[in-house]
Amino acid sequence: MKDTVDSYVTADGRTIGGVMMEMRNITLRFGGVKAISDISFDIREGEIRAIIGPNGAGKSSMLNVISGFYHPQEGEVWFRGAKRPTMKPYQVAQQGIARTFQNIALFEGMTVLDNVMTGRLNKMKVGMFGQAIWKGAAEREEVENREAVERVIDFLEIQAIRKTPVGRLPYGLKKRVELARALAAEPKLLLLDEPMAGMNVEEKEDMSRFILDVNDEFGTTIALIEHDMGVVMDLSDRVVVMDYGRKIGDGTPDEVRNNQDVIDAYLGVSHD
Amino acid sequence: MLYREAGDFKTSYAADSQTFPIAFDRYRYWAVLAVAFLVVPFFVNDYWANAILVPFLIYAIAAIGLNILTGYCGQVSLGTGGFMAVGAFACYKLMTAFPDVSIVIHLILSGVITAAVGAAFGLPSLRIKGFYLAVATLAAQFFLVWLFNRVPWFYNYSASGQINAPERTVFGVPVTGPNTEAWAQYLICLVFVTVCAIIARNLTRGTQGRTWMSIRDMDIAAEIIGVNPLKAKLTAFAVSSFFVGIAGALFFAVYLGAVEVGEVFGIQKSFLVLFMIIIGGLGSIFGSFAGAAFLVILPVALKLVGVDLLGWPTDLVAHLQLVIIGALIMFFLIKEPHGLAQWWRVAKEKLRLWPFPY
Numbered sequence: 001m002k003d004t005v006d007s008y009v010t011a012d013g014r015t016i017g018g019v020m021m022e023m024r025n026i027t028l029r030f031g032g033v034k035a036i037s038d039i040s041f042d043i044r045e046g047e048i049r050a051i052i053g054p055n056g057a058g059k060s061s062m063l064n065v066i067s068g069f070y071h072p073q074e075g076e077v078w079f080r081g082a083k084r085p086t087m088k089p090y091q092v093a094q095q096g097i098a099r100t101f102q103n104i105a106l107f108e109g110m111t112v113l114d115n116v117m118t119g120r121l122n123k124m125k126v127g128m129f130g131q132a133i134w135k136g137a138a139e140r141e142e143v144e145n146r147e148a149v150e151r152v153i154d155f156l157e158i159q160a161i162r163k164t165p166v167g168r169l170p171y172g173l174k175k176r177v178e179l180a181r182a183l184a185a186e187p188k189l190l191l192l193d194e195p196m197a198g199m200n201v202e203e204k205e206d207m208s209r210f211i212l213d214v215n216d217e218f219g220t221t222i223a224l225i226e227h228d229m230g231v232v233m234d235l236s237d238r239v240v241v242m243d244y245g246r247k248i249g250d251g252t253p254d255e256v257r258n259n260q261d262v263i264d265a266y267l268g269v270s271h272d
Numbered sequence: 273m274l275y276r277e278a279g280d281f282k283t284s285y286a287a288d289s290q291t292f293p294i295a296f297d298r299y300r301y302w303a304v305l306a307v308a309f310l311v312v313p314f315f316v317n318d319y320w321a322n323a324i325l326v327p328f329l330i331y332a333i334a335a336i337g338l339n340i341l342t343g344y345c346g347q348v349s350l351g352t353g354g355f356m357a358v359g360a361f362a363c364y365k366l367m368t369a370f371p372d373v374s375i376v377i378h379l380i381l382s383g384v385i386t387a388a389v390g391a392a393f394g395l396p397s398l399r400i401k402g403f404y405l406a407v408a409t410l411a412a413q414f415f416l417v418w419l420f421n422r423v424p425w426f427y428n429y430s431a432s433g434q435i436n437a438p439e440r441t442v443f444g445v446p447v448t449g450p451n452t453e454a455w456a457q458y459l460i461c462l463v464f465v466t467v468c469a470i471i472a473r474n475l476t477r478g479t480q481g482r483t484w485m486s487i488r489d490m491d492i493a494a495e496i497i498g499v500n501p502l503k504a505k506l507t508a509f510a511v512s513s514f515f516v517g518i519a520g521a522l523f524f525a526v527y528l529g530a531v532e533v534g535e536v537f538g539i540q541k542s543f544l545v546l547f548m549i550i551i552g553g554l555g556s557i558f559g560s561f562a563g564a565a566f567l568v569i570l571p572v573a574l575k576l577v578g579v580d581l582l583g584w585p586t587d588l589v590a591h592l593q594l595v596i597i598g599a600l601i602m603f604f605l606i607k608e609p610h611g612l613a614q615w616w617r618v619a620k621e622k623l624r625l626w627p628f629p630y
Contacts, residue, residue, distance in 0.1 A: 067496060093498035105496070107489035109555070110482070118486050122498040124479040128507065134474040139286055142478055146285040185497065 007045075010237060017045030019078075020221055021066070021189060026075035028061055028245075035061040036072070039247045041240045043189065048215055049223045050232045053242035054265060059225045060102065062242070063191050066223070067099050068092035080188075094122050098187035100178045102194045102225075108167040112177050115166055116152060119184030120145045152183045155217075156210060172203040176210070183214060190214070192224040196231055204228065208235060233257065241265070291473055308462055313455040321454035322527075328568045329461035330522045335548040335560035336472045337515030342546070343554035344476055345508035346488030347397050351390075351409035353541030354416035355513050357533050358386045359520030361426050364435040367448075367525070368428055375440040375447060379464065379521050386517020387510040389416075394509025398502045413542055420533040434532050437525040448525045457526050464522060468515055473557050475511065484508050485555070516545075547597060551604050553613025562612040570596070 007017045021043040028036040036058045043049045051059045064070045066077070068089040077084045079095065087095075098119070107115050124141055131138045153159055156176050161169060166177060175195065182190055195211065196204045208231055214220050226232045232239060233253040241249035241256055243265040249256045256262055282288040292298040316325060334352060341347050362382040367375065393412040397405050420426050427435050439449030446452050447460045475481055486494035487504045495501055524531045531537070544567060552563020571593050578589035608614055 069492075088500075089495040090498050090500050093496055099496055101493070101496075105490050105493035107486050107493065109489050110485055114482055114485070118482045118494075118497055118499075121479060121483060121486075126479070128475070128480060128511075131478050131480050132471045132474050134478070138474070138478055139289075142289055143285045146289070150285075181497065 014046060014216065016047045016237060019043070020045045020080060021223075022078040023062075023065070024076040024078065026062070026065060026072045026077070028058075028065060028070055028072045034245050036065070036242075037245045038075075039242070039245075040075075041247065041250055043221060043223055044238075046215070046219055046221055047237040048211070048235055049221075050236035050239045051223065051225050051242065052227075052229070052232055052239060056244075057242040058245040059242055060193060061245075063099065063193055063223070063225060066092075067097060067191060093185070096185075096188035097191065098182035098185045098189075099191035100175075100182050100193060100195060102197060104171075104174045104178055106166045106174055106178055106181070109165065111163050111165055112158060112169070112180075113149070113153075113162045115177055116149050116180045116184045117145065119152075119181040120149060122185060123148075148186075149184050152180050155213070156180045156183070172199055172206075175199070175203075175207065179207075179210065183218075183220075186218075187220060189221045189223065192222060192226075194225050194227065196226055196228050204231060211235060289477065291477065305466070309459075313459055316454050316458050318454045321458050323572055324568060326457050326461050326527050328565055329458070329465045330519050330527055331545065331548060331564040331568060332465050332561050333468050333522070334516050334519035334545045335552065335564045336468055336557060337512045337519065338545050339549045339552075339554065339556070339560045340472060340476065340484070340515070341508050341512035343549055343556065343559070344481060344488060345484040345505065345512075347394070347505060347508060348402065348406040349409040349512070350406050350539070350542045350546065351393060351412040351416070352516055352545045353537045353539060354413035355386050355390055355516040356520030356523060356541060357416055357420055357537035358389050358513075359383065359517030360524035360531055360537065361420050361435065361533075362386060362517065363521035363525050364428075364437070365426070367438060367440065371438070375442060375525070376460075378440075379518055379525070382521035383514040383518040386520065387514040390513020390516070391506050391510040394506050397505045397509065410539075410542075413539055417533055417537060420537075432532075434530050435524065436530045437528075440525075449529065452526070452529075460526055461522055464518060468518065469557055469561075472515065476557065480507070488555075547601055549611075550601060550609075551611055553611030554609065556610070556613035558616065559611050559613030562616070566612065567597070 007015060009015050019042045022040075023042070024040050026036055026039050027034070039062070051062060053059050061070060065072050068087045068091065071086050079097075107118065110118075124145060126138045126141050130136070153162060156179060158173065158176055158180060161173060161177075166174065169177065179192075179195070192211070195207055199207065211222060211224070212235065215222055224236070236253060238251060239249070239253055239256045240247060241259070241262045243261075248261040248265055249259040251259070282293070287293075292301055312325070334356060338349060338352050341349050359382045362385040363378055366373070366378040366381055370378070393409065396408045400408060421433065427433055430436075437448040439446050439451060441447065442456075442460065445456050447456050476484070483494075483499050483504045484507075486497070486499055487501060487508075491501055494504070520537065523536070528536065548563035548567050549560060550563070551566055552561070553559025574589055574593050574596070575586075578584045578592065579586055604611055
């Protein structure tokens with residue numbers, strides 16, 4: 001693998017480690033449509049990595065490749081120094097990759113607490129017979145995981161709605177609960193698909209603060225897709241820019257902002 | 273006041289995740305259990321046991337089973353009657369093949385065998401959903417009944433094609449066969465229903481329940497948090513069939529004593545149990561009891577009022593019963609998909625605040 005060794009310290013004092021995930025020459029086709037063509041980029045340990053691009057650029061497809069929903073026809077996914085075989089989404093989750101969805105995918109019939117507890121399903125090992133008896137191992141495990149979940153609930157400031165069914169919550173809170181569920185899994189890599197979509201300024205500020213805090217306090221690596229350029233430029237360490245399934249820019253926010261291809265893609269270019 | 277959670281503080285997460293978080297509920301639960309175990313057996317007579325109590329308890333087990341599959345895991349099944357038949361025939365074969373083994377062990381083994389059969393018929397659920405899965409389970413229903421009708425090995429080559437429960441005892445008291453006392457029938461069913469309900473509750477309030485409910489509410493999101501959908505669905509089919517199998521075995525061995533498979537475990541039985549959980553409440557253990565009680569008592573009550581009190585002809589009352597059940601199903605599906613259990617919950621919430629509006 002290339003440049004895995006060098007780690008560096010950012011301006012605000014966070015340490016960015018070596019490469020955690022690497023996408024190598026990913027090509028994804030749906031029939032004749034090329035959603036992603038020959039894209040390579042990497043995500044480093046501890047960084048906040050943004051993927052941006054106009055509508056239909058293939059950003060969500062990229063996230064779906066990482067989380068195992070789509071399997072690219074060409075290219076390799078490397079995770080923590082090993083090539084990842086073709087995996088089902090639940091196997092990817094078990095590797096320590098959690099995500100949220102663009103249009104919230106919560107379990108509407110369950111309470112907030114149960115929703116967040118589902119994030120820890122992979123950590124709960126007591127078998128069916130132990131659970132049927134409940135007393136003993138199952139209860140102990142439930143309490144241990146409940147403690148971990150309560151820390152996440154505290155962190156995201158959703159204590160008051162713990163026992164509320166998710167279906168009754170407003171949109172902004174649902175987004176936060178979905179983040180809580182992903183965090184409860186203690187992921188190594190957290191994928192956020194448009195975490196700010198449909199939020200007002202105040203909610204965006206809250207969400208930005210949470211994302212930064214997650215990265216800072218838990219050291220979680222974050223890859224996010226976002227349309228709000230202000231948010232992206234402020235939050236992320238490095239940005240990948242996609243357009244029509246191709247990668248047109250990659251670098252720090254400042255580099256990307258001054259990249260002529262990126263400016264053309266966003267502002268348009270005259271064809272004469 | 274009677275029903276308050278104010279002042280009922282929880283100081284540990286274990287206390288917060290118990291079955292009845294409110295103290296009053298807990299006392300009521302123990303009171304119901306005490307009456308059911310210590311008082312009712314002394315007063316139960318043949319009529320009460322046969323018309324109401326024993327079928328109620330057995331249907332409650334079946335409804336809990338189906339509720340786990342349909343209410344908690346979201347997989348519709350119309351094969352309940354067929355799976356009950358598996359339980360009944362497994363019990364019959366075990367009883368006749370190993371006469372010296374306790375009937376309790378036979379009943380549990382019948383559940384285990386049914387669980388295996390249920391999981392096998394659950395395999396298509398990974399690929400098909402909703403109506404199509406319902407049709408696949410319907411195929412299981414017809415196939416199983418056909419199998420038990422056509423293969424003489426299952427009914428030990430008896431001339432009538434019926435299966436008859438031989439006499440078996442628990443602690444020297446006959447619980448199957450013609451010499452069974454009403455209270456013995458009632459007690460063995462009560463023990464099974466209590467244990468089954470506790471197991472079901474424990475499974476549904478913890479990890480396994482959350483796995484099932486996540487599949488029910490959104491299977492894509494369930495997969496992304498690490499739930500293996502095949503495993504989750506198959507365990508739901510297996511656990512559900514385990515309960516349904518025990519219910520079938522009890523229905524045959526303890527309640528009826530003799531069974532002709534097409535008559536007893538036909539498609540009507542599948543629908544009856546499905547109606548129980550729709551009326552009682554999908555995704556609720558209490559709802560399973562409420563639905564079973566309602567649909568067992570309704571025909572008895574109708575007969576009491578219609579035939580005995582008003583003097584209507586019997587067939588009119590029988591038809592009326594179908595009309596009423598049909599109307600109720602439509603009503604509940606449209607107005608209250610969470611069934612009687614939801615009414616109970618709302619009533620409790622209101623009572624908690626009474627006499628204040630909020």
